[in-house]
Amino acid sequence: MPVISRIDLRGRTLTTAELRRAIPRAPLDVAAATGAVEPILADVRARGAAALRDLAEKFDGVRPTHVRVPAAELEAALARLDPALRSALELAATRVRAGHTAQLPRATSTDLGPGAQVRQRWVPVRRVGLYVPGGLALYPSSVVMNVVAAQVAGVEGLAVASPPQRDNGGLPDPTVLAACALLGVSEVYAVGGAQAVAMFAYGAVGSEEADGGDGVELCAPVDTITGPGNIYVAAAKRAVRGVVGIDSEAGPTEIGILADAGADPDHVAADLVSQAEHDPNAASVLVTDSLALAAAVEERLEARAASTKHGERVRTALGGPQSAIVLVDDVEQGLAVVDAYAAEHLEIQTADAAALAERVRSAGAIFVGAYSPVSLGDYVAGSNHVLPTGGCAHFSSGLGVMSFMKSVQVIEYTREALAAVTEPLVALANVEDLPAHGEAAQARL
Incomplete structure (x- = not known):
C-alpha cells in the first residue's frame, strides 16, 4: 500500500466550491473542540492559578510549583544553553528582526483642503500573550518568531506561555526558557493549551505562596494573543476573540508543493516528510502534472519514512486524509488547486517558479525554487513561521509586525x-x- 494516496483531477472542470471539497483536509473540527475548551476557559477565569495547576496535572502530567517561571530559572537555562544553539538562535533573531523591521508602517497625513487634515498613526498594543507549543516537539524557534515581531512593533508588555514539562520539574522546556532569556523576556508561564489562552484573555490570580499569595494578580490580561498550537488552542483562541485580538487559528502544520517534471523528487519528498514529522495530523500535499514525478516521489517517501527518526509519525501523517499527491492536467490547473488549498507553507518547484509565485493569492508563506525549503522559513529565512492553516490563508496573514499594531485616525479641522x-x-x-x-x-x- 502506498505511503500516500493520490487524487486525480485531470480532465475535470471544477467550480471553486468543488475544488475546495476535492482538496485533502484533516478531519479536524475547531467548532466541535470549542465544547471541550469552554469549561477550561470558565474554570481559569473563575479560579486562576488554582485551575491552572489542576489542568496542568490533568493534561501535562505534572503539577507546577511555579506557574510563573522564576527569573533565576530563566538565567540558569540561558547559562546552560549549548553555544552552537545559542548562536543559531541569535542568527534567527537577527534575521527575523531585520525582516520585520521592514514591515513597520509609516504615519501618514492627508490634507483634504485648507485647514482640513486627517492623520493616521500606528500604535502598538499595550500587552501581548505569546504562546509557544510544547507537545510532540519543542519550539524555541517559536519564541523567536513571536517575541521579535512584538518587540519590533514596539509592544511594551510581553508574556510567554509554554506547557510545563515533567522532565523539567514542571517548568517549560529549558531551550524555550533560554530563548526567552536571550531575547530579554522575563515574564514566562508554565501553562499550556487552552488554559494558557484563558489566562492571557482573562488574567489570573495566585492561589499559593509561590504566586505571591492567594488572590494576588499573577498574570494581567493581555490585548492580543498570538502563536501556534493544537486544535484546542485554536478553539480557545476562537472563543476569546472579541475579548482579545488573535493572530489566526494556527493548527496542525501543512505544506503544499506545486511541482512540474523538472523538480527533484528527492527534494520534494524530503520537504513533505519534514512537515509530516511535526504531528500525525500534519498535512503534506504535492500538486503536479507529472506522473513520473509523482511515482518517483512516492518511492522516495517510502525510503525516507523508513529511515527518518519519527518514521511512525511521518507515515501516519502521510497516510491520513489530509495528505495526498494531486494530479492535474497542467501547471495552470495546479495553480488553481494550490490557490484553493491556501496552504500554510507553499513551495513552488517549477520552471517558472518566481513568476508563478507572483500569481498566488492564498498562502501563508511562499517558498520559491529548489533552494528555498520550508525548513528555511521555520528557522533562519528572516520570515515568520507562525502562519494560518486549514484554509485560513484565504483571509488571514502570517504573524508579523501588523499583528501587534493598530491604526488610529486623527481628524483636525x-x-x-x-x-x-x-x-x-x-x-x-x-x-x-x-x-x-x-x-x-x-x-x-
Missing part, C-alpha cells in the same frame, strides 16, 4: 474647513434621520 463641508454633512445626516449630527456641526458656526 479649522472653523473655516468645517464650514466648507457643513452643507453636505447636514444633507447626509438628514437623509439618515439623524438631524442632531448636522446640528452638532451647525452649532459651531
Whole structure:
C-alpha cells in the first residue's frame, strides 16, 4: 500500500466550491473542540492559578510549583544553553528582526483642503500573550518568531506561555526558557493549551505562596494573543476573540508543493516528510502534472519514512486524509488547486517558479525554487513561521509586525474647513434621520 494516496483531477472542470471539497483536509473540527475548551476557559477565569495547576496535572502530567517561571530559572537555562544553539538562535533573531523591521508602517497625513487634515498613526498594543507549543516537539524557534515581531512593533508588555514539562520539574522546556532569556523576556508561564489562552484573555490570580499569595494578580490580561498550537488552542483562541485580538487559528502544520517534471523528487519528498514529522495530523500535499514525478516521489517517501527518526509519525501523517499527491492536467490547473488549498507553507518547484509565485493569492508563506525549503522559513529565512492553516490563508496573514499594531485616525479641522463641508454633512445626516449630527456641526458656526 502506498505511503500516500493520490487524487486525480485531470480532465475535470471544477467550480471553486468543488475544488475546495476535492482538496485533502484533516478531519479536524475547531467548532466541535470549542465544547471541550469552554469549561477550561470558565474554570481559569473563575479560579486562576488554582485551575491552572489542576489542568496542568490533568493534561501535562505534572503539577507546577511555579506557574510563573522564576527569573533565576530563566538565567540558569540561558547559562546552560549549548553555544552552537545559542548562536543559531541569535542568527534567527537577527534575521527575523531585520525582516520585520521592514514591515513597520509609516504615519501618514492627508490634507483634504485648507485647514482640513486627517492623520493616521500606528500604535502598538499595550500587552501581548505569546504562546509557544510544547507537545510532540519543542519550539524555541517559536519564541523567536513571536517575541521579535512584538518587540519590533514596539509592544511594551510581553508574556510567554509554554506547557510545563515533567522532565523539567514542571517548568517549560529549558531551550524555550533560554530563548526567552536571550531575547530579554522575563515574564514566562508554565501553562499550556487552552488554559494558557484563558489566562492571557482573562488574567489570573495566585492561589499559593509561590504566586505571591492567594488572590494576588499573577498574570494581567493581555490585548492580543498570538502563536501556534493544537486544535484546542485554536478553539480557545476562537472563543476569546472579541475579548482579545488573535493572530489566526494556527493548527496542525501543512505544506503544499506545486511541482512540474523538472523538480527533484528527492527534494520534494524530503520537504513533505519534514512537515509530516511535526504531528500525525500534519498535512503534506504535492500538486503536479507529472506522473513520473509523482511515482518517483512516492518511492522516495517510502525510503525516507523508513529511515527518518519519527518514521511512525511521518507515515501516519502521510497516510491520513489530509495528505495526498494531486494530479492535474497542467501547471495552470495546479495553480488553481494550490490557490484553493491556501496552504500554510507553499513551495513552488517549477520552471517558472518566481513568476508563478507572483500569481498566488492564498498562502501563508511562499517558498520559491529548489533552494528555498520550508525548513528555511521555520528557522533562519528572516520570515515568520507562525502562519494560518486549514484554509485560513484565504483571509488571514502570517504573524508579523501588523499583528501587534493598530491604526488610529486623527481628524483636525479649522472653523473655516468645517464650514466648507457643513452643507453636505447636514444633507447626509438628514437623509439618515439623524438631524442632531448636522446640528452638532451647525452649532459651531
